[in-house]
Amino acid sequence: MSRLQVWARDLGMGARFAFGGGREGWIRTLLTGVGVGLGVALLLISTAIPGALAARYERGDARSTMSSERADAPGPGTLLIARIGQTYRHKDIEGHVVRAEGPDAPLPPGLTRIPGPGEMALSPALDALLKSPDGALLRERLDARVSEVVGDPGLVGPGELLFYLGSDTLLKNGPEDYRVERVTGFGYDADREGLDPVLMLMVVVTFIALLMPVAVFIATAVRFGGDRRDRRLAALRLVGADSRTVRRIAAGEALAGSLVGLVLGSGFFVVGRSLVGSVSLQQRSVFPADLDPAPWLAVLVALAVPAAAVAVTLFALRSVVIEPLGVVRTARPSRRRIWWRLLLPLVGLGLLVPLGGRGNDHGRFNQWQVGGGVVLLLVGVTVLLPWLLERFVAKLSGGPVSWQLAVRRLQVNSGAAARLVNGIAVAVAGAIALQMLFAGVEGDYTRSTGQDPGRAAVAVMVNRDTQTDLDDLAQRITAMQGVTRAVPLTSAQAAHQVPATEETVQVTIGTCDALGEVAVLDSCTEGDAFVLTGSPAPVTQGQGLYGATAKPGDELFVGNVREYGSGTGTADRPAPAKWQVPAGARTVPSRPDPTGELRSGLLVTPSAAPKEIGDFPDARIYVQVDESRPDALDRARNAVFKADPFVTAMTLRDTKEAAGYSSIRTGLFFGATAVLVLIGGSLLVSQLEQLRERRRLLSSLVAFGTKRSTLSLSVLWQTAVPIALGLVPAAGVGVGLGAVLMGMAAQPVRIDWASVLGMTAAGAGVVVVVTLLSLPPLLRLMRPDGLRTE
Incomplete structure (x- = not known):
């Protein structure tokens, strides 16, 4: 018989054990399939996200008019x-x-x-x-x-x-x-710029940090029921199978479970895709039809998952001696070695450290080098945890009965407990690193708008061609419930001669209360006028004075000073009107208005203002609201829209994020949510599988009089101890990786300990929730009739 036929025969026998090995066999296969299926579903969703985002852009471009053909006059097709x-x-x-x-x-x-x-x-x-x-x-x-x-x-x-x-x-x-x-048509031929090197670095790290927990959970799922499987393999050794044969049979079982996982994962993906249309995160949503993975990526997942299942199974059996009379793993195992476990993160650092200090000024990062370094550092968490847990529990003793039961279980088989929390540890490490990286580069991609929401929540921008009366609109807004103040300001352009050939003089008209928003006034009464000289403090955010100025007593032309000469005009566009600056105009320093604009020129109260100002290019109303009234802003916006739909009510914000940075943060939010769901689901499946493995032991303890509360606490300790230990190296690796990534982005290393503690607490919280959800099945398993056998 050829080697290929031998492999096919043994793999087929393993598959028959998986599907035809009785109730225990198919339950184990089903649990493996569910665990693998959750990971496969998330992998398929991840591979489909780029296509879904591209489809969003295409539909947005299809309805855009940015590059549409324009017409100069009305026509049948305009x-x-x-x-x-x-x-x-x-x-x-x-x-x-x-x-x-x-x-x-x-x-x-x-x-x-x-x-x-x-x-x-x-x-x-x-x-x-x-x-x-x-x-x-x-x-x-x-x-x-x-x-x-x-x-x-x-x-x-x-x-x-x-x-x-x-x-x-x-x-x-x-x-x-x-x-x-x-x-005459719709459509926009977009020529989008690519992401800069730092943003591309963030994309690569985000994908790796989100997908690594998926890989860890798949590797954990294929090892469900390992103890029972090894006992079956020992029975095969008793009837004449050699060690290589039983390993191939074990690989066949894992292969069968992974194939079931592929089928279930495809089903989970289809169900999830049908529901994704009803989910909107930060006003981002995708159509189910757009969530379609690229065929070659789907094939890659279909081939990689079974191959990984076989490889993980064979790797897990490397230190297990399966003999005809039993499995030589019940004896005390050899102590785990530390040297190669430290080697992986050190190699990862060796790949990443040479890229430090590059930022956006030295070209793109080598994506393979970055990916390899991040993967090795995160894998380092998974290989360090078993060693750390083994060393820690070996020295524990004494305490309550529940503690002793938990500690003894961990001492006998710490590897299973470590596998249970490896995914959480990797997810926490990646989340901490990403949080540090995003916080470090935020200043480069988040700029201050100069706006002051504390002085005005909304700035109403009235268009120059509107027929809306500014004062009337301000009164309507003030009448709305929750609006505390509405300050109107009108601006007109003036010049010493027409047509104006130099910079024009800005004339701002408003009440004393309104003028106080754009200048530092020591006193003001109706009829006053002021000449602006600039801010008393250094102006930031790139703001500065613009335009010309005038002196008290100067004669100016106000209105359309660019287009018309003196004495000319039309019915629609009257000629500029003459106006003399009041002789008593005082000089005052300007201050940024709530939108951050620093004005120059003249300030005048209504009685001192020009009687005719022609078309004014700028009229604004600054609206303040009572923050305790959540609908006040929308009532104000309703009043603005009813007055004129073309009047813009601009919400003032302190900062504004760059589009690429904002998109990556949104993608991270989507991905983190999906990974969190996967973590919870996979942990619950893993917990149920371990409880099922210990069903007979739990039933025996209950039959001998052990309290159920004691056993429940022991299960909680068995989860809490590995989690507490796992989060320590996870936090350390996460901070270290975050520091290296910040160095690569040419940013000073800053550790936000509140975020580190928050991410760590979130990981621990998921485990606590899963443990609580596993208590009802645990109580059902703790029955004396669980000792019954057939």
């Missing part, structure tokens, strides 16, 4: 469209006003017709929000009749909030009216 994005309870809503100028006007993707006046088309998520009790305030704002629901081709994700509002009054007032676009 469409007017203007963006009017909204915010509702910290959720961003993408909105557009549309008007068809002809019968062949292009349709936005996902629509069957263009909404008419008083109609709007909604995304399914926005439609559901408006119909829900939570959308009551939003219904006051978006109260048009729903003409249709936007189809999937017009959405980047199923959870996107989007609407198209029809209008018959939308106009484009000449080429300079940039708020309204006249397009």
Whole structure:
């Protein structure tokens, strides 16, 4: 018989043991399949994420008008469209006003017709929000009749909030009216820039840190029921099988379990994909159809998982002597050696340390070198833990009965306990390293906006072509419940001569209370005027003075000073008006307004302001709200939208993240959530498998009078001790890896101990929850009838 035939025969016999070995055999196979299946499902989801993100970008580009063909005049195939994005309870809503100028006007993707006046088309998520009790305030704002629901081709994700509002009054007032676009089609040919070296480093480390726990759990799952399997193999040795044969049979059992895991994992993936459309994290969602792994990656998973199952099984049997009369593992095992366990993380450091200090200035990092170094460091956690646990429990003795039972169990078989918590340790180490890396580079990818949300929660930006009266709008906003203050400011442009050939003078008009937002005023009464000189303190965030200034008594032209000469004008655009700066104007220093802008020029109260200012390019209302009234902001936004949909209510924020950095953080959030679910599910399966293995022992102890509370506590100690020990090297490796990664990103090493402790506590919390969930099955197993056999 050829060697190939021998392998096929022995592997087939192992598969028959897995499926036809009675109740014990198929239960072990099922547990192995579930454990492997959870890991396979997450691997398939991970391989599908890049394609899902690409599909989101493609649909977003398909409805964009950034590079669409424009038309200069209305025609049968033109469409007017203007963006009017909204915010509702910290959720961003993408909105557009549309008007068809002809019968062949292009349709936005996902629509069957263009909404008419008083109609709007909604995304399914926005439609559901408006119909829900939570959308009551939003219904006051978006109260048009729903003409249709936007189809999937017009959405980047199923959870996107989007609407198209029809209008018959939308106009484009000449080429300079940039708020309204006249397009003949949709579509945007994006030419996106690649990620810089540090961001690419973060992507590589994130994928490795999220997938390593998956690999560890798969390796753990294929070793379920190892003790019972080895006893069966000893029986085979008794009937004449040699040691190589029984190892091949064991590999066949593991192969069968991994194949079951592939089938179950595919099923888990299909079920998870069908449910993913209802999940939205940080307003990011994907369509189930987009979560489709690349064929070659799916084939790679299908081949790698069985191969890894066989390799892990053969590796686990390297120190097990299976003899006809039993398994020589019940005797005291040889002490684990430490030298090669330290070698792995040292080699990993050796790969990563030479890359230190490169940052973004020395080209891209070698991804294979980075990946190899990170993998070796994380694997170092899994190989250090068994040695550490063995040394620690060997010296324990005494204590309550539950403690003694737990310690003795760990002394007899510490390897199984270490395998149980290896995945948690790897996940915690990777999470700590990622947290340090993200915190270290945050300053490079998060910039300060200069805005001050403490002075104003919203800045209402009134467009130059709007017909809305600024003071009237401010009064409407102030009348809303929860609004404490609404400060309007109007700006006009002035010049010493027309047409202006140099920088213009900014004239800001407002009450004394409003002017105090842009200047340091010692006193102010109606009729005063001021000349701005600059901030009394150094200005940061790149802000500075701009524009020209004027002196008290100067004669200025106010209005459209760039376009018209003196004495010219039209009905729509009147000529600039003459105005003299009040002779009593005082000089005052400017201060950044709530949006961070530092103004120059002149400040005047309404009675001293020019009577005619023409078209004004800038008018704002700074709105403060009572933070204890959560709906105050949305009531203010409702008032703004009712007054004019084109008036922008900009929420002020301290900082703004770069798009690439924000996307990676979002991906990490998705991945960490999935890994957390996998950790909990796999740990629960592992715990149940170990309890099933000890069912007869637990039943014997109960039959001899051991209290169930004592046994329950012993199970808790058996989990708590390895977890406590496992989190120590996990935290150490995580901090070390994080420090090396920060050095590679050319950042000073800073350890956020609160985050380290938080990640460690999260890992411990998952284990505590899983242990509590395993108590009901434990109580069922602790019955005297568990001694019954057939």
